[in-house]
Amino acid sequence: MxxxxxxxxxxxxxxxxxxxxxxxxxxxxxxxxxxxxxxxxxxxxxxxxxxxxxxxxxxxxxxxxxxxxxxxxxxxxxxxxxxxxxxxxxxxxxxxxxxxxxxxxxxxxxxxxxxxxxxxxxxxxxxxxxxxxxxxxxxxxxxxxxxxxxxxxxxxxxxxxLSDDPDQTLQRVLNGMATQAPGGLPLRDVIGGYGVAQACLGTANALGWNLADTTVAIQGIGTMGGGAGWFLHDAGAPVVAIADAAGTLYDPAGLEVPALLALRDSYGEIDRSGVPNHIQRLPSEAVLSLPSDILIPAAFSYALTTEAVPHITARTVVEAANSATTPQAEELLAVRGIPVIPDFVANAGAAAWTWWLLRGLVGTDPDDSFQLLSNQMQAKVAFMLSEWSESAVLPRRSALSFANANHRALANTHMTIP
The missing domain is CATH 3.40.50.10860 (Leucine Dehydrogenase, chain A, domain 1)
Known part of the structure; x- marks a missing residue:
């Protein structure tokens, strides 16, 4: 163990x-x-x-x-x-x-x-x-x-x-929740997607990939998938495919993600009338098999099944949706040398940020929140992929191990809130 x-x-x-x-x-x-x-x-x-x-x-x-x-x-x-x-x-x-x-x-x-x-x-x-x-x-x-x-x-x-001054703590939390991220969206709405993006950036760093050449495909463009796509595009990683319920949009040279996300309607689908003609329009399921280095299933649980595994061409999977990969599919991906960064690490950014805010560890400066989450997420991904590369330990097994260690250590603690 x-x-x-x-x-x-x-x-x-x-x-x-x-x-x-x-x-x-x-x-x-x-x-x-x-x-x-x-x-x-x-x-x-x-x-x-x-x-x-x-x-x-x-x-x-x-x-x-x-x-x-x-x-x-x-x-x-x-x-x-x-x-x-x-x-x-x-x-x-x-x-x-x-x-x-x-x-x-x-x-x-x-x-x-x-x-x-x-x-x-x-x-x-x-x-x-x-x-x-x-x-x-x-x-x-x-x-x-x-x-x-x-x-x-x-x-x-x-x-x-738990706070000595609940009213003061409440006001601090409300102020934090109202903080806007760059671009004008509430930080609380984008921090989860930012965490997924940091898991992807940590993956590229840990595996020694050049970010400008690290292509990404995203299934689902809601809060998690859309946010991850925006931040990855902003960081310089080419997002070559995004999929919603209406289909997959694909450009091997990289999509202009912010412009496409701005075309989303009330159902979360991209209005195809505003999509440039050179972008390929494919079936929704095509996103799983298109060439990419990182595949982000962010739409629904159990999107990656044993039937899907033979068609996956990505070199890594970063789970943004809960239970995005079936256990059997994850084992088959491992046999093919494809590690899966588990959901309970990759998509936990919003949960972690909320508790950091409650505990006064972050406040109204979005840069503080981004930096803390980046440091935490990338360290965890680096450890998991180090064990994967050195000892062929599944990233999920590594994550379960340090989660269990933390869980035992925290059993004798309680939280105070300033």
């Missing part, structure tokens, strides 16, 4: 706001332990089923979004809660992982009333232990409005209670 590397190869962030605890009651020794709490709720009015899974607690806290999707299941929420534990542990954050879900179409006319009743039932967790956020089918605005009606200031209410 891989041990936590020394500082010359992998630097684990030491948080000045962590203190030691004398008990081990919060967290299991290993991330693969059973959930701390698993609950199925049935709405007494409509019969809608809802689920809350607290996979782990660190310092009494867990974090994870609330989603609303017709067909949502307990097993789906349980898997996502475990992945939140992996994300927080991989970045050494002093908080466990959780997730909630409602099995209902978010366009249902009573959706917000059902969400309010669900949160009412989960109020003890929201008040003291569970920090949630927007997820599939639920906006942060709707989430906060419902929580406000229940007497909770924000979705991170439980964390604010």
């Amino acid at each position: 891989t041990t936590i590397p020394n500082s010359s190869r992998y630097e684990r962030y030491e948080d000045p706001h962590l203190t030691q605890r004398g008990d081990h009651s919060d967290s299991s020794a290993l991330i693969d332990g059973p959930p701390v709490h698993e609950q199925t709720w049935v709405d007494p009015v409509t019969g809608t089923r809802g689920f809350l899974v607290i996979h782990s607690l660190v310092g009494g806290l867990a974090t994870g979004g609330t989603r609303m999707r017709a067909g949502c299941t307990l097993s789906e929420v349980t898997d996502l809660a475990r992945r939140m534990t992996l994300k927080t542990a991989a970045f050494g954050l002093p908080v466990g992982g959780a997730k909630a879900g409602l099995d209902i179409d978010p366009h249902h006319p009573e959706a917000l009333e059902i969400l309010q009743r669900f949160f009412t039932a989960m109020l003890p967790w929201l008040d003291k232990h569970w920090v949630t956020a927007e997820d599939m089918g639920i906006s942060q605005t709707d989430l906060d409005e419902v929580l406000l009606s229940l007497g909770l200031s924000k979705s991170y209410h439980a964390a604010l209670q």
